[in-house]
Amino acid sequence: LVDNNETVISVNQLSTHYGERLILDQLDFSVRRGEIMVIMGASGSGKSTLLRTMLGLNRPTNGEVNILGTNVSKAKQNELYRLRRQIGVAFQGGALFGNLSLIDNVQLPLKEHTNLDENTIRIMSRMKLDMMNLSGFDSLMPSELSGGMVKRAALARAVVMDPHLLFFDEPSAGLDPVVAAELDEHILELKKAMDMTIVVVTHELDSALRIADRLTVLDQGKMVICGTVDEV
Ligand code: ATP
């Protein structure tokens, strides 16, 4: 049963400190099922901290985060682990392991995998990571990949578990505009084909406008803009 108005993420009065320093200041927003929420803001404005806090990796000093019905701020460790299995994450600078083949990097989150797991192959071909014949594909190493492929591999790895939610920090960092636009197409396709709710952090306004249903702009930990793309 798909309820398209279902609220998947709700953040209420959320504040976080590092030591004495206020990093996130009373944030309020929600994201519905199947939406792409884009978070923008200058370097140091708190974007990655917000993602980490939403995953329960930072404890807020005020307010709460609810994701898929779990109160992340109050959840016990085992509840957090269960929730995190529903969330695919590609962190900023989340590198591939240089000593693992491309396919082993992508299927790393799977506990057990055969050399050519069908779902992994499907996702990799969706991400256009399968242009080689299968044996080459199997032995291709990260050092042989273009910048765009590295990002697509990070995206593929984040979704091999078929998560309900995807968090992606700076997908287009370091990519030229054409390759960045291609990556946006992949993100849009994931939303459609895999019915995912997605949170993307980016510096690129062009990219934000291409993919966002909702846009939030942080400035020194405060939300200065927030709303659907039609509203803002
Ligand atoms: P960027 O665009 O450069 O990735 P950001 O918006 O993701 O920046 P954050 O990484 O969330 O910013 O950092 C917000 C602020 O918190 C920065 O001033 C940063 O220096 C500080 N900060 C981040 N992580 C820590 C930490 N573990 N301990 C102390 N301060 C931190």
Ligand code: MG
């Ligand atoms: Mg960051």
